[in-house]
Amino acid sequence: MSTSWFDRLIGRPKKSPEAKVPLPPHRPPSTNTVANILDVRLEQAASLKQLRMYDQALRVMNMARGITLESMQADPKDPMAWLNIGRVQLADEQFDEAKKVLKHAAGLAQESGNKQVAGFIDAALFQVLRHQPNASQRTFDLSKPLTEEAYQAYRSQSLGEMFYVCQSCGRLNLMVGEHCAHCRFAPQNLRDIQLSFALSANQFKTATLVQIAQKIQMGQKPHEFINSLDDIMARFDTDQGVLEKIRNNAEDDYLDFKALDRCPACKKTIWVSSADVCPHCQAKLNRTMLLKLAICVDRLLQQFIWNLKRRDTKEYAQLIILLVNLKYQLVRVQQAPTDAQRHSATELLLKTNAFFAGNGGGVVFVHSPTSVVSQVLDPTVHKDIGATMDFIRDEMQHFLRLISDSVSLF
């Protein structure tokens, strides 16, 4: 049983049966070293499983289990040690156990004030949540004060579909209770929170939210173009938990997206996410693959907001939500897409196949993961229609390449 597994670990760590893996006669490596070893080993085990080489995968996983338990026993108060164990359990698809262990790690990280590890633990918990079946989406009861626990429960229920439009800059974000990576906005009072919830998947369909995003980016205020917005906001009564969370996260060190957008030398915006050299001043950019993917996802989302035709289909909604999730992972926690995310992103692009411009002037076809083609249908709609469709084609091509298995993001 999962509970006894966890209790055994806590209660009698040195004698737990899982620890019977032969221990090497040396000091256990530091938990940071173990984390680095896991980066390689878990990847390796996943590849072996894909190749159906289960015996070899099992050996690698046993080794990973052994080394994580050993380092936890050496220092049971180290949150990183527990995070490592949680990661192994995640790879083993032991989601309930992983959740308990990661919660324990989160408690230790909070006690020791280790914000960096707390961020990693959040990322791992995020993965656990993603693997849990989607509860049917229901409006959260905000009539009572929201505790941290209720907030987490809310997040776990709605992560699959939930996202919102930043009321200040109009970008699409995943979490209401965090600072926007584009404009740093975070709700400061109850009214702000109510508006954030109102401009979310709680309230509107994806295509409508994308339209709202464009209007806000054009400089309009939500109250100017949404009917009875005050009535909608009033449905979200109170929310002390989110405000508290925002205050606690006031100085968290997320990436500021504006800094990523620009050339560090000449400070001009570089639109093409695959660029290695600044097109304005020829400075070398040294962008990691993960960073390129983050920029690429942002470019695609902006194209969906500004130039591509909005649709009222399930695939369209899934694609937007997936991109918003990827952006959150890449920008907030610097985490690569999971296999499942890579798979469904490719599948959704292929299924949609034809992405039409909102003005009808052009189309981008995704024929295969390696073949994306742009075409102008009506050159009279706008003088830049050809360049725009080519840009979308290139970004989709780049996106498909980066999320394919052939590119290592680390």
Ligand SMILES: [Zn+2]
């Ligand atoms: Zn914003």
Ligand SMILES: [Zn+2]
């Ligand atoms: Zn430059």
